[in-house]
Amino acid sequence: MRATVIHGERDIRLEDVADPVLSTGGDAIVKVVAACVCGSDLWPYRGVTPTNEPHRIGHEFVGIVQEIGPDVARIAVGDFVIAPFYDCDNTCINCRNGVSTSCLAGGWWGSHDKIGGFADGAQGELVRVPHADGTLVATEQMPTAEQIPGLLTLADVMGTGHHAAVSAGVTTGSSVVVVGDGAVGLCAVIASKRLGASRIVMMSRNPERQALAREFGATDIIEQRGDDGVERIRELLDGIGADCVLECVGTKESMDQAIRGARPGGMVGYVGAPNGGPELPVRSLFNRNVGVNGGVASVRGYIEELLPDVLSGAIEPGRVFDLELPLTDVAEAYAAMDERRAIKVLLRP
Amino acid sequence: MRATVIHGERDIRLEDVADPVLSTGGDAIVKVVAACVCGSDLWPYRGVTPTNEPHRIGHEFVGIVQEIGPDVARIAVGDFVIAPFYDCDNTCINCRNGVSTSCLAGGWWGSHDKIGGFADGAQGELVRVPHADGTLVATEQMPTAEQIPGLLTLADVMGTGHHAAVSAGVTTGSSVVVVGDGAVGLCAVIASKRLGASRIVMMSRNPERQALAREFGATDIIEQRGDDGVERIRELLDGIGADCVLECVGTKESMDQAIRGARPGGMVGYVGAPNGGPELPVRSLFNRNVGVNGGVASVRGYIEELLPDVLSGAIEPGRVFDLELPLTDVAEAYAAMDERRAIKVLLRP
Structure with missing residues (x-):
């Protein structure tokens, strides 16, 4: 064969x-x-x-x-x-x-x-x-x-996006940020909507992917990254950030964006295979009670x-x-x- | 005054x-x-x-x-x-x-x-x-x-032990390992029993604290640490580790013990103020779907x-x-x- x-x-x-x-x-x-x-x-x-x-x-x-x-x-x-x-x-x-x-x-x-x-x-x-x-x-x-x-x-990809959402505890009324506009991130939007999220923010700079994310249920798009991205997330979400952030990339930068995008007491569901093993900053997680959950879906x-x-x-x-x-x-x-x-x-x- | x-x-x-x-x-x-x-x-x-x-x-x-x-x-x-x-x-x-x-x-x-x-x-x-x-x-x-x-x-301390248990998702029938035999760890035993855990393992080398932990509801005591401690946890808990591990110390060693003591898909609830900021090893968390949740209680x-x-x-x-x-x-x-x-x-x- x-x-x-x-x-x-x-x-x-x-x-x-x-x-x-x-x-x-x-x-x-x-x-x-x-x-x-x-x-x-x-x-x-x-x-x-x-x-x-x-x-x-x-x-x-x-x-x-x-x-x-x-x-x-x-x-x-x-x-x-x-x-x-x-x-x-x-x-x-x-x-x-x-x-x-x-x-x-x-x-x-x-x-x-x-x-x-x-x-x-x-x-x-x-x-x-x-x-x-x-x-x-x-x-x-x-x-x-x-x-x-x-x-x-x-x-x-659909199961993996779903795993991100389940790991972050997405449920009826959740505010969700999705980091990553690849196939998994787009499926994470679908999963979040299916699980009842009321607000779904997609981080994306790509017009085609933004459009597809909106069709899948994204309510907001953020093009900014880094500090600007965090600021924009907080502006959109009560000044504090998201209940649930779905990390669907696996780089140090994307995980950092995810952790900082979560509100105090929020949860990051991550499914992006860690590329090179960015370690998680325990002190900033601890101070804000941000949890991290997920893995190989x-x-x-x-x-x-x-x-x-x-x-x-x-x-x-x-x-x-x-x-x-x-x-x-x-x-x-x-x-x-x-x-x-x-x-x-x-x-x- | x-x-x-x-x-x-x-x-x-x-x-x-x-x-x-x-x-x-x-x-x-x-x-x-x-x-x-x-x-x-x-x-x-x-x-x-x-x-x-x-x-x-x-x-x-x-x-x-x-x-x-x-x-x-x-x-x-x-x-x-x-x-x-x-x-x-x-x-x-x-x-x-x-x-x-x-x-x-x-x-x-x-x-x-x-x-x-x-x-x-x-x-x-x-x-x-x-x-x-x-x-x-x-x-x-x-x-x-x-x-x-x-x-x-x-x-x-009682609220903090409870926070560790809640953060780790302790519920009816959970298997729990408590890392740390200080006041918070002992209260985490109380909290775990109160929330319905069926198995509560206390990591302790101190006879008085072991005795108090047992009176509070600990079903097992492990005196070993490090690799031996992990091995003993797995021996006691179906060969795979605990549903929930409550980290009540805050050192790199105690967090490592906690993460490795959790079963695949398990959750570490941590309340030990991180001393010196040990970073969390994302790859080993990812590979085994071990989550980390908690913080300032x-x-x-x-x-x-x-x-x-x-x-x-x-x-x-x-x-x-x-x-x-x-x-x-x-x-x-x-x-x-x-x-x-x-x-x-x-x-x-």
Whole structure:
């Protein structure tokens, strides 16, 4: 089959690789219907995270089950399935606690799973899925072509935006600031509105993203950053800042903006993978009782909750895909996102 | 009147100072019935926080209202009152949000309040209380002598232990680890039991404090620290750690212990004033979805909630006072706490 391999900085290639084979009894082979490029894929693409040797890449996909191991019971051949951006058994204590990204048996696409060998990256034609019963969620019916992008967001960005909102405690009447106008930040706007926020402020300088944020439910846009951004947030929000700030970038600057944008007693929900490990300033958090909560989003647990709203069109996270390319153009997909010509690129094998 | 003045490292003196006078219309003069020494008073005592010039000290007291300004309506002369460790108007937006330690008009004992001049430190005979209606809580009846220590803990340590538990989300069935066996840590045990925790692990090496913690509701004691402490926490708690960890010290080591003692998806509630500003390791928080919440405890808002349980004897936080001294022996009170001969010292003017 063909699958995407990163060789180094700005060197993405679609290559012929071995087809995956079942190996654990509980795994499945899924034929990818749609995959995409994640903001976090850009870290190795840009060389921020070094690529020491060529490896498979990609971690978001939906597809059709092609083959299952003898121990798979919940998933059947022919099912249309959504995979989270990791595999998990959905039965261990961490999964039961709602933290399936810390699954004791789980792993990551494009790496070796703990018992069964290699689990393919998702930017390819086929993926071997460990713990298929735990990892995959099947839709009741075969989705329409129009529903595919929305379903694909449940693999990562919609669930991750939702995790930011849940981690920050967004609820009816909350004032929310979203830091980051990428796909996750835009989905965080959707999630905040869905959870009942009364005021949703998007920090963005990009007119197209501002417009989409407004359509998703943002009530205000702030273009300023740093001290000016904080001042503007406080001006808009009772002079004190937001109940909840959703940090969807992962840099030191964005986390600083988030912490300072929260009101005393407010909460920062963060899902931007920390880039280089900015440490959190405990004294300023302490003095103002600002909490920080979040992490690698446990999206598996959110798929069932969000799925009906995606299928019904009540929420439209699929609109974050503003470019669709065939898998053969995967290198262009990375370039378009790297250069911010696209918010998020959908790939079809 | 006489009041305590710190002159420098290990130099605590009871001195004659001017009696306070009403100045704002909304203030009151309270005759102190009981005060105490706080763990945070030990930072300047030990010279960790430098004392550049002599200043009044103390921030926990209960007493009887001696005089009120013309604008005071909720509090009357003769009332027995509990003061939180700061003053607040209890009406501003931050107070209404439950974060009275960020009161827009509030201040700290032993410093100048924003409109009315000096507000005395609490280790003295009299205290001028700004915003008396917002700051003070009067009991319905004059308390008995036996009730005084418990009521005094509502000024700080009991409310602060409760804040740690609330910030960490302790609820029915929670597993809790308490880091710190001082008065606040011991009160955090009381608070955790009161909120329904099913497992309460106290980290302590001190036999007397261990015993008191058990009487307050601790189900397990861990004497180990560092890596061994983390391992022991995980052994006791399903191999993964605690739902909630209450950090009641404020050092880098104690915060590290707290973060590592939380399970994936767990929450650290912290109330130990950060000593020297240990920064929080965002990557390890992120990877395990461990949240951090808390800060300067907004105890004013907890007084009404906790008061009935203190008066009824349902909780006995007053037992953290294991030494009682006249105010004239205030220097010995500091020494006894500094040398850990006492958990917490009650002072009577």
